[in-house]
Amino acid sequence: LVAKSSLWYLVARRDDAFRTYRVSRFRQVTLTAAHFTRVADFDLERYWHTHGQAFINTLAEYAFTLRIHESRLDLVRWLTPGRYEIVDTRGGWSTVAFKLESIELAKMLVFGLGAQAEIVAPDSLRDAVVAAAQTLLRMHGARDEREHTST
Template structure:
C-alpha cells in the first residue's frame, strides 16, 4: 500500500540521514521512478524532504524533523515481540532494556491487540541459542563491544583453526551472533575478516581510533560472508548408500549438506550425495552409521575407511593382548 510505503520512506531517512533513490527503491522493492513520485507527494504534504543531485547527493529529511508513530499494526507488534532474544541481549548488556521495550510496545498497541499478542507469545517461541551454550558470555565480549562502539583499534592474540596463535592489530567494525556464537567483523590490513570470539586469547584496547568505511553495510557483508564460507568449506564431495532408518541421524549430523536421491528401494536403502569440509569429516559420518552404510564414491574414501578400520582393529587387538599379558602377570604375582 502506498501509505505504508510513504511512512517507510520517512522512517528510513530518519534513521539513515540520507539515501539515494536507487537505495530506497531496492529497500522497498519498487522502481526508482515510484520513489521519486513518493518523495514529491511527501513534499506536497508538508514533510520537509529534499533531494540533491551529483556526487554525494541523495534524498534526505530536514535534520530537525522527527516523526513519532504510536500506532503499530498487530502483525508488526507480534513480529517485534517474537524476534528479539533476551539471552543474547543480556550478554551485551541490553537485557533489561529489551524487557522494558517489550512492555512499552505492548502498552503502545491498541487494547484489542493485547489478546492476540498474548496468544502469539504462547504459541511461537524463537530460540536461536544452541543446546550446549555457555551460561557466561564469551571472554572479551564487553571489551570488544566497547571497541566496536568507539571505533578503537585493538591488539588481539587470535588462535587459528590449526592451533597456531598470532598477534594482530584490528579495526573492530561489528559484532554478530550466529547460533549463539559471537563473531567479530574487523578490518585487518585493509580487508574485512571474520573472527570467532571464543578463539581470542587476549584483547587490548588501544587509544587510537579509526574511521569506518562509509559504504560498509553489516547485513550485506554477513550474507556475502555466509555464501563465501559455504562455498569454501564444502570442498569434499562423496556419495553413500544407507538404510532409510539412518536418515534422521544423517540430517542431524550434517543439516543442509546432503542431497537425497529418491525414496528407499526394496531393501529399504537410499543414496545421498554430501558436501563437507574434508575427508576426515566424511569418515566420521561413515563410522557413525556403522554397518548400515556403504561408500559408493570416491574410491579414495573407500580406501581411507578400510585403512582406518584396519588400524582400529589392530589397535584394539594389541590393547587386548596387553590386558591379557597384564592379567597373567597379576595371577603369577598372586
Template sequence: MRASRLVSILLLLQARQPRTADDLAARLEVTPRTIYRDIEALSAAGIPVYGEPGHDGGYRLVDGYRTQLTGLTRQEAEALFLTGLPAAASGLGLGPVVATTERKLLAALPAELRSHADRVRQRFHLDAASWYHDAEATPQLPTVSDAVWQQRRVRIRYQRWAAPHEATRVVEPYGVVLKAGHWYLVARRSGEFRTYRVARIVEAALLDETFDRVEDFDLGGYWQDYLDDFDSRRHRGEAVLRLSPEGMRLLPQLAEPAIARAALESGIVEADGWIRVVVPVEHPEQAVHDLLRLGPLAEVVAPQGLRDRLAEALTSMLRRYAEVSE
C-alpha cells in the same frame, strides 16, 4: 478489526512522522480511501491528528501528544516474552537493563494481558547454546557492542587459524550475531565486510573515530549470504555413499543439514534396499571424522582416496581394539 487498525495508525504516527496515506495503507494492507476514513474517525474521537500537503507532507500528531495505549493483543503480549532477549542481553552487558524494561512493561500492561505474558515467561525458556558445549567466554563482547551502538571504530587483537595466528585490526563494527551459542562481529575493513568470532578477540579498544554506515546494509541478509558462502567454501568436494535404510532415517541426526538435504535430493534405492547418495564433504581429514559417525550404516563408494582413508582409520581402530583384548 477497525479498532485494531485505528490503534495501529496511532502508534505508527507516534513512531515516525509524517506518514502518507499510501504509506499507512501499504503497512496495514488496506486502501488509501480506508485510511482517509480512519483518520477522520480518529479526529472525531478527539485525537489531534492533522494532514500537511506537499511533497514532504502527510499525517501528523500535534507536537507533544502521546498516548499511553499499548495496542497489544493477548497474543502480542505473550510473544514479547518469547524473543529470547534477556539471555542475549546478558552477553551484551545489558541484562539488568532488559530485566528492568521487562518489569516496567509488565507493570504497564492491563491485568489480563500481564497475567498471560507472565505465564509465557514461566513456561518457555530459550537456551541458545549447542548441546554438549558450554557457552563461550566473550569478555570483549560489551566493548564490541558499544562500538556497534556508537558507530565508532574499534581496534581488535584477534586470534586466527592461519599464520600469523594473531593479528591487530582497526574495523568499523556494523553488528553482532548470536549463532548456536557463539557470538560473531560483522565489521567493515578496507571497504569489505568481514566476520570475526568474538570469543577469539583477545583485546578490543574503542577509538575516538566515528564512521558512516553504508545506508543499505542489511545485517540479516549479509549473515545469510555469509553462511551460504561459508558452506560453499568448506565443502570442497563430493562423496558417493551407500546408506542403509536406517542410516538414511538417522542421517539428519548424525550429519549437518546440508548433507542430509543433498542425500534426500540425490538418493536412489538399489536392489538390496540400500540408498546411493551424493553428498558434499570438506577436506579429507574432516570428511573421515564426519563419516565415522555413520558407522556400519554407510559405505563410501567414491572417491577412492576418501574410501582408502576411511579404511585406514577403521583398520587402525580394529588393530587398537585387538591389542587391548589380547
C-alpha cells in the same frame, strides 16, 4: 552482531568493504564517540549467507558422497553445518554430497555414522575406511584375544 553455533561475529565496514570478525578474538574494545550510519540497502542475511559459503569454500577441499539413514541426519546437520547437500531421499535413506577439509575428516564422519552410512564415492574414501577398519580390528582384536587367553 550475528550469533552462529554459540559464537558471536561482528560484521563491520572497513575501507569500503564489509568484513567479519569473531568477537571472541577481540583482545580489547574501547568505547569512542565515533558513530556510523548503516548502509540503507545492506542485507545482513544475504551477506552472512554469501560470506559463509565463501568461507566454507576456502576450507572445503575434499568432496565425497554418502547414503545416510534418516535417523542420522540430525547428527550430520549438527556436525557439518553448511558443508553438505541432500541430493536424493528414498526409503528412509538420503544421498548426501559433502565438502570437508580432508579425507581424514571424511573417515571420522563415516566411522561416527557406522552402519547408518554407506560410501557412494569416491572409491579412495571407501579404500581408506576399509584400511583403517582393518587396522582397528588388528589392534583391538589382538588385544581381545590376549585378554581371553590370559584369564
